Amino acid sequence: MGMSNSDNQTGSCNPLHELPLLYQFSNTLLSTIRLNKLTHLILTMLTIEENHLFERAFLFLLNEKTGLLQGALGVSRNVDDTLITIADPENPLVNRWDISEETIIRQSGAELSRKTRICKIDLKINCPVLKKVMKQGRLFNSGDHPAINPATSLNFSKDINIGEFVAAPLVSRNGTIGMIVVDNPFSAENIGNDKLRLLRLVAAQSGMAIEHSILYKKLAEAHSDLQDAKERLIHGERLAAIGEMATSLAHELKNPLVAIGGFAGRLFRALPPGSVEKGYAETIVNETCRLEKMLADILAFARKPSICYSYCQVSEVLRECIEISRNALEEQAIQISEPECDRTWYVLGDAHQLKQVFLNLFLNAAxxxxxxxxxxxxxxxxxxKLFIRIKDTGGGIPDELMPKIFHPFFTTKEQGTGLGLPIVRRIILNHKGTIEADNEDGGAIFTITLPLVKHDHQTNDY
Ligand SMILES: Nc1ncnc2c1ncn2[C@@H]1O[C@H](COP(=O)(O)OP(=O)(O)OP(=O)(O)O)[C@@H](O)[C@H]1O
Ligand SMILES: [Mg+2]
Incomplete structure (x- = not known):
């Protein structure tokens, strides 16, 4: 369905000859909402042999966040890059092209695409060509400007070796979102007026199609975020219900457990040393102790935390925690060193709760x-921000468990409750900080960040 060779070479324009081609371009642009496929279709339509338009085409898109014009794709005329024509003999006006996944993969992986993707052009640089194309939304034909050197005028990577070119803006409702650049480096053939007009029309339609596709992508992402949030909410509600049940159970169990522990202790002391019964009583004492700790954890987790803020010097809080844990750690042949801290930094926090955080992390490490x-x-x-990194050499956390370790009641330990890390996380979040777990050098590493505050006073705090 392409234009005949003679039509193109005359340079004259015959709108009636162009019409079917334009329809086919248009139908193709409407055929997909996938941004990646769309970009490949556009550049391949502009470069395939049968259309006799251009030998190479490049696509650049404006990155909203960085403000840079970012190379997205470069396609060079290639015998292997064919489009699939989907034609209706009854109604030629619905004809369109399609592209195979293999062609998309081949084009993306090609050297020219790689070189294009490396190009990141800063629009703030003083470049008359980019100003005309991107700021004024106008087509630029380097053939009309003999004073401009095509090789350097676009700030492309030198490897791309651009010759005489035409750059067309991709205009959408919200301004220029990118540009298409075409050239004929193999034949060095001039780009005639008919092809310029066609490029202008194709670029205008492509701008709209690409904008729709980007909007669709954003919409799909927003939808998926919303879905995640909904699932988290349901999960949270379920957890809250479990938490409520666990709390009332813990309350019920606490008193009888204290009684059992107390009597078992008395029994233990009264029984003669070395007797089998003393051994049994000792087991009861130890197990009730463990259950009491578990209940205390559940109640602590369920309680709404009240924070008593003061200016805390985290290095001092850490030093105290190390002192508390040192004996137990040394017994286990674990070395712990005090953090080096050349300045006094403060965070606004609850020293008691921060201690709980570090002790929990030391315990897990141990x-x-x-x-x-x-x-x-x-x-x-x-x-x-203050970054606190606590790293151990205990083999780390298996990748598949990583997403679960902060979930309440998740534990891999026979005697664990699985509330250590959820409590830690909640305290850190209450302090407007973050906590992340990772593996490094054959161990686990927990990174906490806390916002720093300026503090001049030296009273009533760490
Ligand atoms: N430093 C670490 N190295 C390896 N795995 C860890 C480490 N810290 C935590 N984990 C994993 O995360 C899980 C959850 O930890 P968490 O502190 O929440 O509960 P727990 O230690 O199992 O029980 P609890 O702290 O309530 O006694 C642990 O069971 C363990 O599998
Ligand atoms: Mg723990």
Missing amino acids: ESMPNGGTIKIRLEIRND
Whole structure:
């Protein structure tokens, strides 16, 4: 369905000859909402042999966030790149092209595409060509400007070796969203007026089609985010219900458990040393202790936290936690070193709760190193935030468990409640901080960030 060769070479324009081609372009642009496929279709329609339009075509899109004009795709005329024509003999006006996934993959992986993607053009640079195309939304034909050097005028990578070219803006409702650049480096053939007009029309339609496709992509992402939020909400509600049940159960269990523990303790002390019964009583005492700790954790988790803020010097809080844990850690052949901190930095927080955070993390680290190891702590300041990194050598957290470790009641330990990390996370979030887990050098690493505050006073705090 392309234009005949003679039509193109005359340079004259015959709108009636162009019409079927334009329809076919138009129908093709409407045939997909997938941005990637659309970009390949556009550039291939402009370069395939049968259309006799251009030998190479490049697509650049404006990155809203960085303000840079980013190379997206480059296609060079290639015998292997064919389009599939979908034709209706009864009604030629519905003809369109399609492109195979293999062609898309081949074009994306080709050297020219790679070189194009490397191009990131800063629109703030003083470039008359880009100003005309991007700011004024007008087509630029380098053939009309003999004073301009095509090779350097677009700030393309030198590898692309651009010759005489035409750059057409991709105009959407919200301004120019990118540009298409075409050239004929193999034949060095001039780009005639008929092809210019066609390019202008195709670029205008492509701009709209690409904008729709980007909007659709954003909509799909927003929809998926909303779906995630809905699932999190349902999950949260379910957790809240479980939490409520667990709390009332914990309350019910607490008193009898204290009684059992108390009597078992008395029994233990009264029984003669070395007797089998003393052994039984000891087991009851230990197990009730464990259950009491578990109940205390559940109640602590269920309780609404009240924070008592003061200016805390985190390095001091950490130092105290290390002191508290040192004996137990040394018994387990675990080395822990105090963090180096050359300045006094403060966060606004509840020192008692922050202690709970660090002790929980030390305990988890210790539990992952039953045969000894090291716990390293690093403090670092970046962007008004304090980064606290606690790293162990206990083998790390398996990838498949990583998403679950902060879930309440998730544990891999026989004696664990699975509330340590959820409590830690909640305290950190209440302090407007973040916590992340990762694996590094054969161990787990927990990174906490806390917002820093300026503090001049030296009273009533750490
Ligand atoms: N430093 C670590 N190294 C390896 N795995 C870890 C580490 N910290 C946490 N985990 C994994 O995360 C799980 C959840 O930890 P969390 O502290 O919430 O619960 P727990 O330690 O199992 O029980 P609890 O803290 O209530 O006694 C652990 O069971 C363990 O599988
Ligand atoms: Mg724990």
